[in-house]
Structure formats: structure tokens, C-alpha cells
Amino acid sequence: MEDITTRQARERLNGACGAQARDSAWRTVKSFRAVVEERMASAGETRQEAEEVLRAEWDLLPETMFPEVQRRDTPWGNLYGVRVRCERTGGGHTQVREGVILPPPKPHAYQVRIGLTAPTRRHKPGAVLTIDARRWQMTPGPHEVTDPPRYTGRDIPREVLATIPELKSQRLVPARLQPALATVKQASGRKDLYAIADAQAMPASPKAERSAQRRRTCSTCSRTSRQAFPEASDGRFYCPDHHTAAEQRWEHAMHRLGRSVSAIWARQVLEDAASILVVLVSDLEHLSIRIEELDGTVLLAQEMPVADIPSDDDVIFDRVDPETLPRWLHSPAAHCTSGRRILLTTTFGADEDFARLLSLIEGSTRVLWPLRPERRDYLRCRYDVWLGRGRMYDQRHRLGQDYLGGWLPTHPKAGYDPRELVSEMRHRLAVMAKTDLTDDREAFATAWLGTEPDSSWSVDAKSERLSRRTALKSTFLTVFGDDA
Ligand SMILES: [Zn+2]
Numbered sequence: 001m002e003d004i005t006t007r008q009a010r011e012r013l014n015g016a017c018g019a020q021a022r023d024s025a026w027r028t029v030k031s032f033r034a035v036v037e038e039r040m041a042s043a044g045e046t047r048q049e050a051e052e053v054l055r056a057e058w059d060l061l062p063e064t065m066f067p068e069v070q071r072r073d074t075p076w077g078n079l080y081g082v083r084v085r086c087e088r089t090g091g092g093h094t095q096v097r098e099g100v101i102l103p104p105p106k107p108h109a110y111q112v113r114i115g116l117t118a119p120t121r122r123h124k125p126g127a128v129l130t131i132d133a134r135r136w137q138m139t140p141g142p143h144e145v146t147d148p149p150r151y152t153g154r155d156i157p158r159e160v161l162a163t164i165p166e167l168k169s170q171r172l173v174p175a176r177l178q179p180a181l182a183t184v185k186q187a188s189g190r191k192d193l194y195a196i197a198d199a200q201a202m203p204a205s206p207k208a209e210r211s212a213q214r215r216r217t218c219s220t221c222s223r224t225s226r227q228a229f230p231e232a233s234d235g236r237f238y239c240p241d242h243h244t245a246a247e248q249r250w251e252h253a254m255h256r257l258g259r260s261v262s263a264i265w266a267r268q269v270l271e272d273a274a275s276i277l278v279v280l281v282s283d284l285e286h287l288s289i290r291i292e293e294l295d296g297t298v299l300l301a302q303e304m305p306v307a308d309i310p311s312d313d314d315v316i317f318d319r320v321d322p323e324t325l326p327r328w329l330h331s332p333a334a335h336c337t338s339g340r341r342i343l344l345t346t347t348f349g350a351d352e353d354f355a356r357l358l359s360l361i362e363g364s365t366r367v368l369w370p371l372r373p374e375r376r377d378y379l380r381c382r383y384d385v386w387l388g389r390g391r392m393y394d395q396r397h398r399l400g401q402d403y404l405g406g407w408l409p410t411h412p413k414a415g416y417d418p419r420e421l422v423s424e425m426r427h428r429l430a431v432m433a434k435t436d437l438t439d440d441r442e443a444f445a446t447a448w449l450g451t452e453p454d455s456s457w458s459v460d461a462k463s464e465r466l467s468r469r470t471a472l473k474s475t476f477l478t479v480f481g482d483d484a
Helices: 006-016 019-043 047-057 164-169 206-215 240-271 312-316 350-361 379-387 418-433 439-449 459-480
Strands: 083-090 093-102 111-116 128-132 137-139 150-152 182-186 189-195 275-282 286-293 298-305 341-346
Touching (some): 093 128, 240 439, 312 350, 341 379, 341 418
Parallel strands (some): 150 182
Antiparallel strands (some): 111 128, 275 286, 286 298
16 A cells, blocks of 8 residues: 555455455455545645545555654654744744644654744644744753653643543544653553544444434424534524524423422522521621511621721631620621521622621631522512522532622612611512412422532532432423423
């Protein structure tokens, strides 16, 4: 299959082996030539280009494709796998290329390749260029490096080098005799790194075929395409005509689910005797604190001048005498939130101020967060989702920004009335709890609420919740797909 003419090939085959092997080899040669011609005609490639591509695709590479990397054989061998900066000045301007030096495809005295880690004017990161090593000033230079490079997880040039599992995730494997150029330290030990550009496509498996077929077929109209359609939120694939509709269907169903989950959550809060309503608001002058039971019993209603609140530094450096703080801070009522299920409305920073005051009384030099509700109990966010203003989270949007951005907007001029804020909280809980739900939506939303992250850090509990949630998703569109 090297560069020999058709006649030479026929003669060589005639002399070399039995008739059957000869015929089969001959068929391979003929089809190879035919495909080369076809590529030349259709893709406009030269014969050499077409043959090179085909040899790689048909696994017909000569053994010399990846000569064992003899780092000492060429002056630049030390740089294989090393991240370098190459500079060259000429014609009044300086060219710069940043990347990882790769060995040339065939042994060569001064050619090397560079896998780019930074874009150039014409090439993206990951592109591989052959360069004449003599003409570039390299930093580090070949004499400044002695050992094969050892990367740590963070500094690894991911555009150019990858471990075998990483290659596999791109459906690639190292080519025959492809050398490892560097290593990376991972939790499981040192792993070899290979040039991504030199790796080969994995042979297709029936499973991969089926999944590729699924990606190329529209779930609505069954139209197929050569390239995969983008995945929609429901995990299916749609042609451009049906993608938007699928996303909208999902989005609407998510809103209905969000509304149902907020309703179930509000019912559970109202039934929970541990629930407590806390309002902390500060303006330029005062910090106000109001804590009430669900039934309206006032547990604490106080305010103190902002100027009297010690700073974080005062706490850490023990500069405050707790005895100088207001009397009511020492009363059990000020500490009544401990062990309760907190529903909080606060202006930015007021929760921290109150936490700092409490930790001073408790004699702690660490600033506590005693008033942060559990993440699932952010009333403001639940209400936004219920209204359709906030986004319902799914696996990809786990309790995130939506749930943390729960502060009241602060306008220095607009004073908040803590009493009104508490009754607003109570009102919101009540209207959410009253939402009409069909039986199957109620059951679904209750189950979904049970899969939300809680404060438990156990990995088992987390994966168990996620698998329950995945199971729920299979019926999600059946339950919430239509307006009910
Ligand atoms: Zn379609």
C-alpha cells in the first residue's frame, strides 16, 4: 500500500501468497484506489492528501507513523509534550504561537508540530501546525527541559492533551504506537497524556450507532439529518422546525410543576409546628427584628440603632463587652430561633448583623449564621416560582441562584414595616397552599419535593434522591404537559 503502481502491487501479490489471500488483498487495493479517486474528484484533495486520510481511516498506517519518541535523537525532543511559547520576528513584526510541542509524524531533523493552546489569527486552540523548529525562539528552550513534562490537574493543556478516559469520552483511542507525551497527577495516580490530534476514532459499536441514529432523528416528525440535532431540555432531539415547540412545552410544564411544588411546600410549612416567621430589616438608622409564630404570637419585636452594632472585626478581636449590648439580646426570646424551621425575610446584611449580635451574646468569636433558613425554605423564591416569575430548577439547575437571591431590595428611603412584612409572608404561604391541584399532580409534586437537596451531605442520600428524580422525569410530561 505504499507508493507503488497498480502493476507493481499486482506483481508483488502474485509472488507473495496463496490465491485466496491474494484475491482478498487485491480487492482491498482496488477499493482503496477507487475511494482515493473518488475523494480527489469530490473533495478536491490531491492524491497524496486523499491517500493519507484514507490510510489513517482504514488503519493502514505504516509502522513508522509514530516512531518511538527518542527524545535524545533530535535537539527538540526534550520539548515533546511541553507547553511552550514560540516567537519569531521578521519583516518588522513578531509572530507568537503558544502551545504544546508534538513530535513530527515521521522522524525529521528539525520539524516539530505545535498543538495550539491559544488562538492565532487563523487557527483555533487545538489546531496542530507543523513548524520549522530552527526558525522559532522557544520558551522554555530545548536545553532548559530534561524530563518528560508532569502536569497537575489545573495546568494541563486540555486543548491538546488528554488521558485515555478523556479520549474515550470523545470516542477516540490512541493510535497504534502513539506515544504518551506527558503525565498528569490524578487522585488515582499518574496518568499518561496523549496528543488528541493523533488519536483515532473508536470503531463504531451497535449501541453507539443506535444512539447516533436517535440524535439524528427528530422526535416530532421523524425527519433525519446527517448531523445530530441539538438536544432539547426533555433529553430528546428535534429538527429546527420542532425544537422551539419542544422547549416551550418543557418550559410550560416546568412552570406548572414549580407552581405545584410551591403549593405542596407551603402546605407542609403551615402544618409544621416548628415553623417560625422572622423579619430582619435595616435602613440607615435602625435594625428591626420581628419574630412570630405562624398563629400570630409575637415572640420578639425589637429594634436597635445601626451605629451600635459591632463589626465583624470587633467580634473577632474580642473588642466588645457583651454587657454593653441591649438587655433584650440576652433574653431567651432573642434566641428563640434555635431548633426552629426558619422562614426569613431580610434586607441585605441585616441577617448578618443579627447573627453577629447573637454570637457575641453566646461568647463565640466566630460569626455564626444562625438565621439562615434551609435552602428549601426560601419563601421569596418559592413564591416567585409559584407566580411563574422564578425558574423551576431541574437537575441542571439545582437549587441555585434562584433560591439564594432571596433578599429584599434595599431602598435607603423606603422604610419597611416589619409587621406588614410578617403578614405578607403569612399571606403568601396561605395563597400558595390553597392552589388547586389534581391528585396526580399533588402526588408528583410531593414526590419531587422529597428529591430536593436538603442539608444532608451524604453522597448516598444525594444519589438516591437523584435517581428518584430521574425516575419521576419519565412521567413528568404526562402529568404536567397540558394545561389542566
Ligand atoms: Zn421535526
